[in-house]
Amino acid sequence: MQNSNTSTSAPQVLTVLMAEQRGDRDQVLPLTKNMIQLFNYLEDATKLKIEIRRYPWRRVLHNAENGEGFVFGIYKNPERMQSFIFSEPVYSDKIWLMSRCEDKITYNNIQDLKGKTIGIVQGSSAGEEFDNQVNVLFRAEYNTSSLAGRFSKLHQKRMDAFLLYDPRTNLREMQKEFNQIYAADIDEYRKKKTEIFCIVPKPINVIDAHFAMSTHGDRSLLERLDRALIQARKSGDLDRIFSK
Template sequence: MAEQKGDRDQVLPLTKNILLLFNFIEESARVKIDIRRYPWRRVLHNGENGEGLIFGIYKTPERLKIFHFSEPVYSDKVWLVYRCEDPFVFNSIQDLKNKTIGIVQGSSAGDEFDSQVNVSFKAEYNTSSLAGRFSKLYQKRMDAFLLYEPRTNLREVQRELNQLYASEFDEYRKKKQEIFCINPHPVSVIDAHFALSLQADRSILDKIDKALIQGKKSGELERIFAK
């Protein structure tokens, strides 16, 4: 799965939601999950070569030619993070015209958004370092960047991100005012899956699918991502 890096280039720990999800799947599907985290492009490369499952991947026409996909695990909302002092209206992709938007290489934000990259708006390609993206945004090297977040409490996510990534700036330390804001209208909502190379035996995905279907019926998956 993809790594996220902090302000000292350290790999950040998994969120509570993802840890709860993996615990649920291990217990329900009776499997053991061994987590390996890499830059996203390497995740895709390793998965295509049959080196295990990919977690947190979206379906695209190209990927359907390469991977088996599980049932949807959760719906990732793709948000725009911007400087609070420089707000802009966003209701549709057309509102991004002539803006510079930070995107992680190899990622997708839905067919409509992907089709307009470097057409309606300019892409600023980023690495897996979330701290690096916040730094670029603070320096006004881009107008906003994409944040993939399944949690439903957007206000809490924004507060958490400012505590983590604005704390190094005097402006935040002195005024205690949030520097980074999340636009309340998502760019897109995309289902995230587990995936496995088409060349591999998909029996492990079948076990995971049964667990996911059970978790949706019981409401457990919804509870996990509401926390």
Template structure:
């Protein structure tokens, strides 16, 4: 076992060597708590960050000289912690109440909100009026825009569920809901989203012993286009971090590996 004195020597030796050589000592990255809403897999376990999220966070860590300590929570808890000043939050949609308490960054990435149905139960969709009388599956604690919220449980019925794609699609297959709302990166079109979902849902369809050929469809007209995602922080705890994030996003050269705020299909 390494003694306390030896451990302290190992920590300070690089600093002493840098000083002796006249080199500037490398500062330790500043720890920053980063709150992200969780998603669950088919077993109910929290899924890791998506690759594009990791790329974005690593880019900002390098630009800002910070080390994100990522905390994954259900959205309701994520919002509560952010409002209480527990850290920076990513992906929490804007609304008037949140804007009073949180300071938001410029848009970091853009998503599109699609409507998913069973392949044997599609319907024409051009506006919210086309959802009249239908049951729509949504994630508990998540917002889908002012117009949607004003029509919630009036024009259509909203069935809230946990943020598990497999669980939500299973309810759709079993006709517990008529449609499911699903955010996907803004650079994907309806055909690409549909192909991805059909591949994902194929084992689930077999497990449920569904009729041969029954799968999922993505309605060609999205519910929302250019739904932007932001960083946000309690106004009393910001201390300039949001300004630094905005500057880093403005400097971003947007290589192919990073998420891009593209024009939605």
């Protein structure tokens, strides 16, 4: 039981570093509803106050490695496991190819990308097989955190497709949403409502996303997060948060 001095003290702060996404006016886009639900849930379950800071992805990794806070939405790979300690999985991220509908791109295996130009955010990963073929089997077009900028490059045919990270599985709804936002000023879409951008139906990869902290960080915070995540998975709460 806590004594009277600790029971009224402010909750411990967990600083969470996340990648920013920027819109068509270079504004930082708000967090999605499922992310807000997740952080509210974890605050309640861990009794920690979560403070979110958003940066370009490379800066997220750099700042986390230097102890500013926990990375959120990071995948394991051999290089990162030298620098970070990972939480239990939070959700499974699907890595889709966003393409121009007119190109009718298909994807069944990595060889289907041969000779293509694929948009990639610097510092990101799509799994070991994909990462090993960057600028070997296919060419990388390195992008910033501006999602609007990526759609603009795609429309201008500066790349054949770009990587889209999204845990959702309803491709029709996702595609409709992205066209409504990012094809709104394109004549063909505005006049005929013909979709310009298409998601290739098979994902490049499905990878578990985690929290992670520097190997020099406070492991007690990670343990509190892990207990909450394990319970949330057992109860089905995590599935409910990411089901839409």
